[in-house]
Amino acid sequence: MDMIRVVNGYKRFGKDEVLKNINLEVKKGEVVSIIGPSGSGKSTLLRCISRLEKMDDGIIEIEGVKIDNHSEGGILRRLKGNSNKNSSKVGMVFQNFNLFPHKTVLENIIEAPIIVNKMKRDEAVEIAEELLKKVNLFDKKDFYPSKISGGQKQRAAIARALAMKPDIMLLDEPTSALDPELVGEVLNVIKDLAKENLTMVIVTHEMAFAREVSDRVIFMDRGEIIEDAPPEKIFENPDNQRIRAFLSKVM
Ligand code: ADP
Ligand code: MG
Numbered sequence: 225m226d227m228i229r230v231v232n233g234y235k236r237f238g239k240d241e242v243l244k245n246i247n248l249e250v251k252k253g254e255v256v257s258i259i260g261p262s263g264s265g266k267s268t269l270l271r272c273i274s275r276l277e278k279m280d281d282g283i284i285e286i287e288g289v290k291i292d293n294h295s296e297g298g299i300l301r302r303l304k305g306n307s308n309k310n311s312s313k314v315g316m317v318f319q320n321f322n323l324f325p326h327k328t329v330l331e332n333i334i335e336a337p338i339i340v341n342k343m344k345r346d347e348a349v350e351i352a353e354e355l356l357k358k359v360n361l362f363d364k365k366d367f368y369p370s371k372i373s374g375g376q377k378q379r380a381a382i383a384r385a386l387a388m389k390p391d392i393m394l395l396d397e398p399t400s401a402l403d404p405e406l407v408g409e410v411l412n413v414i415k416d417l418a419k420e421n422l423t424m425v426i427v428t429h430e431m432a433f434a435r436e437v438s439d440r441v442i443f444m445d446r447g448e449i450i451e452d453a454p455p456e457k458i459f460e461n462p463d464n465q466r467i468r469a470f471l472s473k474v475m
Contacts, residue, residue: 228248228273228423230269230284233248233283246448250392250425251423259458259470261445265448275314318398319397323369329356333352341388352383352387359380375406375410382395394426400429414426415437439454441455441458443467
């Protein structure tokens with residue numbers, strides 16, 4: 225079974241066609257990187273998969289279950305009180321961390337497990353502390369986000385997403401807001417997750433990282449998937465001239 229399946233995905237903002245004819249499958253344990261120029265629809269695609277945005281046409285399935293693309297379905301689901309049933313399977317990490325500024329690192333991590341999953345506080349703290357050790361941030365657990373570095377914030381955000389035990393992690397340019405010397409510590413955490421067989425889709429401009437960590441690389445341009453292939457193919461012998469042009473600018 226595919227963890228993620230998108231069939232003929234289409235989305236527009238006003239007159240702008242932002243996603244066109246998107247077809248994509250991600251299997252369990254696969255790591256897929258999405259590369260491509262700014263404005264090509266990479267973030268929008270991730271946001272549709274995580275249900276922060278709705279596609280206008282096409283189908284998205286998460287672990288074989290079609291996600292509801294219609295607002296009516298969303299409202300019905302909410303009325304039934306199970307709006308989080310599927311969405312907690314998908315964790316998301318953003319370029320700008322999106323930590324709650326008025327909560328400590330630890331409080332950021334335990335919030336969703338307690339509120340959404342109704343977990344007991346003690347258990348949530350135990351899990352959070354394990355995750356903080358894993359991302360090498362245990363010593364900062366009582367710090368507020370404003371008192372830690374960008375790399376530490378992003379590692380906290382990754383721990384926060386993992387606390388919901390997602391089956392799939394979506395990461396949207398997780399290192400783009402970081403000073404160069406902080407990029408490596410975040411990429412190392414993501415590499416460890418890849419080794420643990422977590423299914424991940426990562427939008428990134430770190431080409432060496434994408435090449436090293438990915439099972440497949442998807443190149444997007446102007447709302448379309450231009451090529452979906454193993455990293456060696458994309459980086460050494462891409463079919464499409466637009467990929468060559470893009471790579472020559474970023475590498
Ligand atoms: P990328 O992540 O590849 O840089 P995005 O998915 O952010 O691209 O954006 C794709 C296109 O959609 C861009 O033209 C962008 O301006 C437009 N866009 C993105 N989000 C919105 C929005 N909320 N409202 C209107 N246009 C948007
Ligand atoms: Mg983007």
